[in-house]
Amino acid sequence: xxxxxxxxxxxxxxxxxxxxxxxxxxxxxxxxxxxxxxxxxxxxxxxxxxxxxxxxxxxxxxxxxxxxxxxxxxxxxxxxxxxxxxxxxxxxxxxxxxxxxxxxxxxxxxxxxxxxxxxxxxxxxxxxxxxxxxxxxxxxxxxxxxxxxxxxxxxxxxxxxxxxxxxxxxxxxxxxxxxxxxxxxxxxxxxxxxxxxxxxxxxxxxxxxxxxxxxxxxxxxxxxxxxxxxxxxxxxxxxxxxxxxxxxxxxxxxxxxxxxxxxxxxxxxxxxxxxxxxxxxxxxxxxxxxxxxxxxxxxxxxxxxxxxxxxxxxxxxxxxxxxxxxxxxxxxxxxxxxxxxxxxxxxxxxxxxxxxxxxxxxxxxxxxxxxxxxxxxxxxxxxxxxxxxxxxxxxxxxxxxxxxxxxxxxxxxxxxxxxxxxxxxxxxxxxxxxxxxxxx
Numbered sequence: 285x286x287x288x289x290x291x292x293x294x295x296x297x298x299x300x301x302x303x304x305x306x307x308x309x310x311x312x313x314x315x316x317x318x319x320x321x322x323x324x325x326x327x328x329x330x331x332x333x334x335x336x337x338x339x340x341x342x343x344x345x346x347x348x349x350x351x352x353x354x355x356x357x358x359x360x361x362x363x364x365x366x367x368x369x370x371x372x373x374x375x376x377x378x379x380x381x382x383x384x385x386x387x388x389x390x391x392x393x394x395x396x397x398x399x400x401x402x403x404x405x406x407x408x409x410x411x412x413x414x415x416x417x418x419x420x421x422x423x424x425x426x427x428x429x430x431x432x433x434x435x436x437x438x439x440x441x442x443x444x445x446x447x448x449x450x451x452x453x454x455x456x457x458x459x460x461x462x463x464x465x466x467x468x469x470x471x472x473x474x475x476x477x478x479x480x481x482x483x484x485x486x487x488x489x490x491x492x493x494x495x496x497x498x499x500x501x502x503x504x505x506x507x508x509x510x511x512x513x514x515x516x517x518x519x520x521x522x523x524x525x526x527x528x529x530x531x532x533x534x535x536x537x538x539x540x541x542x543x544x545x546x547x548x549x550x551x552x553x554x555x556x557x558x559x560x561x562x563x564x565x566x567x568x569x570x571x572x573x574x575x576x577x578x579x580x581x582x583x584x585x586x587x588x589x590x591x592x593x594x595x596x597x598x599x600x601x602x603x604x605x606x607x608x609x610x611x612x613x614x615x616x617x618x619x620x621x622x623x624x625x626x627x628x629x630x631x632x633x634x635x636x637x638x639x640x641x642x643x644x645x646x647x648x649x650x651x652x653x654x655x656x657x658x659x660x661x662x663x664x665x666x667x668x669x670x671x672x673x674x675x676x677x678x679x680x681x682x683x684x685x686x687x688x689x690x691x692x693x694x695x696x697x698x699x700x701x702x703x704x705x706x707x708x709x710x711x712x713x714x715x716x717x718x719x720x721x722x723x724x
Contacts, residue, residue, distance in 0.1 A: 285311060285385040285559075285591075285592065286312060287312040287313075287314070287382075287383065287384045287385050288304055288309060288311065288312075288313055288314070288384060288386040288387070288388065289313075289316060289374045289382045289384040290313070290356075290388040290390055291316045291364045291374055291388065291389055292317065292389065292392055292532075292564065293315050293316065293319070293323055293360060294317070294326070294392050295323065295326070295345065295580040296563045296579075296581075297317070297388070297390035297563075297564070298346060299563075299580065299585075300588060301354055302354065303587075303588040303589075304388075304588050304592075305353075305354055305355070307588055307589060307592060309588075311385075312357070313354070313356040313357065314357050314359060314374075314382050314384070315356045316360075316362060316364055316374065316382070318361075318363045318364075318532075319360065319361065319412070320360050321360070321412055322344060322346065322358070322360065323344070323346060324343040325344075326410075326411075327577075328343060329343075329412065329414070329415040330415075330440040331440055333415055333419070334409075334415060334418065334419055334422070334441065334445075340412070343412070359376070359380075362376050362378055363376070363377045363535065364391065365535055366535055366538070366539070367535070367536055367539045367560075369540055369557055372384050372386075372387060372557075374387060385559060386561075387559065387560045387561075388562075388584075388591065389536075389547055389560065389561070389562040389563070389566060390564045390566065390584075391531075391532040391533070391535070391566045392532055392566055393565040393575060394410060394530055394532055395408035395414070396408075396525070396528050396529060398494060398525055398527070400493060400494055401496075401499075401504050403494055403504060403506060403523075404504070404505065404507065405506050405521060405522050405523060406507050406525065407421070407522070407523065407524050408524070409441055409524060410437075418524065421522050422448050422522070423448075426450055426451065427451070427522050428451050428453075428519050428520050428522070429445045429450045429453070429521070429522045429523075429524065430452075430453050430455060430510045430518050430520040431445070431453070431524045432455050432491055432510065432523065432526065432527060433454075433456065433525065433526035433528070434455075434458075434462070434478075435527075436608045437526040438454060438461075438526030438527075439454070439462075439477075439610045440610055441524050441526060442454050442481075442524075443477075443483075443609070443610045445483075445522075445524075446481050446483050446611070450522075452484070453485075454478055455510065455518070456486065456487045456488075457488070458487065458488070459487055459488055460487060461474075461487070462475070465606075465617065465621070466617065466621070466656060467625070470627060470634075470656055473634040473637065474610075474615060474658070476637070477610050477611045480637070481610070481612070482611075483611075486512075489514070490512065490513035491510060491511070491513065492513045494509075494511070495508050495510070495511055495517070496508055507520055507522075507523050510523060529575065531545065531546040531547070531566045531573065532566055533546065539557075540556065541555055541556060541560070542555075542556055546562075546566055546567055546568030546573040547568060548568050549562050549568065549569050550570065550599070551569060551596075551599035551600065551601060552586055552587070552597070552598055553567055553569050553583050553586060553587035553590065554587070554591075554595070558594070559591060561587040561588070561590060561591045562587070563579075563580070563583040563584050564579060567579070567583065569600075570601065574604055576602070576606055577605065577606065578603065578604065579602055582600055582602040583602065585600075586598045586599065586600035603618055603619065603620070603668075603671055603672050603675055604617075604618065604619065604620060605617070605668065606618075613638060613658055614657075615656070615657070615658055616655075616656070616658075616660075616661065617654065617655070617657075618655055618667070618668040618671055619652075619653050619654025619655055620653055621646045621653060621654040622648065622653070624648070625647060626646070627645070627646055627647075627656075628645055628647060629642050629643070630643055630645055631643040631660060631663050634658075637658050637659065638659075640660075641658040641659025641660045642657070642658055642660060643656070643657045643663045643664055644657070645667060651674075652667075653671075655667035
């Protein structure tokens with residue numbers, strides 16, 4: 285393999301480039317990024333960067349020395365337009381074609397937008413440019429801010445806006461924000477952070493439309509209000525839409541790759557096309573697409589190994605882990621919670637949020653499946669390590685059990701063939717040794 289192209293220059297793409305060099309690939313390496321910026325850290329965008337406490341230089345994921353050591357050719361500010369599978373070439377939107385022996389797809393995801401005309405004052409928050417534009421609107425004095433979506437990005441943005449002195453309303457369509465991740469009980473506890481922090485939370489509230497003033501020759505209009513599905517109007521100077529993300533797979537349309545809420549690949553991040561792997565937010569590995577830091581940082585090692593091997597030599601199933609800073613509290617979660625799991629608080633109390641916090645664990649059939657902490661970082665990290673260790677042990681046991689029948693069959697195949705008479709005598713001897721359970 286002489287040339288590899290990594291399509292995507294964010295966290296997962298950078299980790300893939302690092303792994304290629306670490307695992308001995310010394311050929312030509314392209315890293316293609318749609319944004320003009322070198323790889324940067326996204327989590328601070330909705331927190332300290334938005335409030336003015338973070339400078340852009342601190343967002344960089346690699347310093348100039350490491351970037352130089354990678355020896356990659358960075359193609360930034362250029363989108364991939366297509367994947368030519370006949371020659372395994374990446375076609376760029378500026379007309380260039382990068383012929384490659386291997387391709388790593390790491391194009392991430394884009395923020396979902398509401399339908400309707402584009403209005404000034406309406407923002408999403410996914411990229412550095414998004415954060416710059418939103419921050420510029422928040423520094424001009426008190427504003428009426430409506431955040432649509434009570435997930436992690438929405439809650440963190442609302443928290444930052446409150447810290448900046450703005451009037452903030454969070455609109456959530458579900459009965460509770462984060463219930464799908466945490467379950468109803470713990471989601472109720474975390475939802476209370478909004479009121480404690482000084483934001484209004486409206487649940488079971490769908491958005492019908494965004495209202496704006498009359499368009500001009502220079503603008504399509506400026507947002508003035510959010511109309512809810514029940515007819516209520518929420519006055520707004522700034523609207524932040526945080527309703528999730530969609531994987532960036534449009535450039536792969538028409539290719540033989542299977543696409544369904546991401547690029548479908550096996551547990552080793554290997555796609556249906558030879559020498560093409562996918563990692564990070566765009567990868568639906570083993571039927572799951574996880575927008576977690578752990579997926580972006582742990583999948584590349586295995587994906588690159590399999591890419592260089594030419595087949596699935598190793599699999600990976602990172603334990604989901606995420607954290608969120610809201611209203612002065614840190615929420616941390618790890619594990620695989622399912623509906624029906626029981627929740628047990630093992631340290632602190634949910635009533636002590638803001639005054640010491642708590643650690644809760646989720647259990648199923650006597651086995652711990654997940655952990656949630658608010659303002660208990662050290663106990664949480666211990667619980668997370670225990671979850672990882674338990675999963676590792678379970679995976680090793682399953683692999684050993686799977687290999688045992690194969691080893692037995694292999695051993696039996698090496699035994700010399702015996703004549704029918706000998707096999708018959710062996711059956712008779714086993715029957716004679718069998719204990720009798722007849723008690724009539």
